[in-house]
Amino acid sequence: MSAPNVNRMIVIVGATGNLGRQVVQKLLARGVPADRVVAAVRRPEAAQELGVPVRRADYDHPETLPAALAGARRVLLISSPGPFGQRPAQHRAVLEAAGDVELFAYTSILGGERSGARLAEDHQATEAAIRASGLPHVFLRNGWYLENYRPSLAHAATSGGVSVGRQTGRPTQPAGSAGEIVGSAGPDARVASALIEEYAEATAAVLTAEAPKPVYELSGDVAWSFAELAAEVARQAGRPVGYRRLTPAEHLGVLTGAGIPEPVADLLVDVDAAVDRGELATKTGDLAALIGRPTAPLAEAVKRVLAS
Known part of the structure; x- marks a missing residue:
């Protein structure tokens, strides 16, 4: 992992969930200026205490997304809470609004295309759409919290x-x-579970890295x-x-x-x-490597x- 770059604008789509909130905190802790982190959320009033700029981004109202992602160099799409089966369309709306960002990161599921869980189906469809977009991307395949x-x-x-x-x-x-x-x-x-804070810290490390890998399989040690x-x-x-x-x-x-x-x-x-x-x-060591210590x-x- 290369030295962190803290000067790019990073937009977090879905920043009011437990993972998203902690990703924002971890980015700030890594030295990213608050004005370079944007919380893109459905309900801006729920994100005011994050201490970063807040923009409205509603998956079900795609017209809100271009303004929410304006100026972003890196975008983190935290998978929608649902409804299940509708998430790929919601995620594609964000992808289409992302423009020519230099990195599109997505929180997927451990195993990705190899997973046989039905919970993985929406993630697999989203990964396929991201690959087809041609955007530089990284899949953060999170295991269980x-x-x-x-x-x-x-x-x-x-x-x-x-x-x-x-x-x-x-x-x-x-x-x-x-x-x-x-x-x-x-x-x-x-x-092989880990704590949400550990996944958030790993995500912040990837978002500030010069050349992250395209896929991280993240799980506990x-x-x-x-x-x-x-x-x-x-x-x-x-x-x-x-x-x-x-x-x-x-x-x-x-x-x-x-x-x-x-x-x-x-x-x-x-x-x-x-x-x-x-x-x-599954244990790969990716999570521990990103956070710099054992889980x-x-x-x-x-x-x-x-x-x-």
Whole structure:
């Protein structure tokens, strides 16, 4: 990775999600002047505290996009939160408005075209459109965020009721009964997760690099199993916590019963099938190389997620 260049204008499309907010912070921490970072968002009023210029950029109103991207030399498109199936069209609208930028970066999914998860289909279509555009590009293929499990981990560590939410811009897993984490992946299935902050730091490094690679497969240094995850939560909570494997149908029922729309719940069940196939256990070292240190070990990552 070459020395950072902090003088180009960088536009972050989708800057009010948890990842986007942290990318803005990491760019500023790397010395990029605040007036060279633009937050392009659907709701400008939600981004005023970021401390950088804010422009309206609504995927569903493409007429807002050329002005939002005006002057950009590098664009980061953080994948739309949905609806699933509609995201490729939303992403193409941003791509078409980007003009002749010198770099178009996109947050994709670990494995890219090799992934068999249905959650990957929108990312695969977007990657294909970006390649076809001819623009210089970089795919930041993010693995799973440990924060995706925040409601489950917090619930398992306490005796409270079921807690669900969309804390990360990705669908999150609800908890089962107190003291247990549930899912349809096997207890020995592994996930090489990392923290959102680590992905954000890596993204900022790429956006300020002179000559980034075209593809980064980003994941944690250690692939943990669900049994290990439950054991670590138990250790930190000081109470028994286990992992209970459900059938896909049972898992779907738990998700929809917690209020997650069935199409989203169905995708989450499919993610657990991908976990069983090992698709989220890939470790490449790209993330650690970009941030200049090993990713947080499971104990530290769980501690931070439980404290957040």
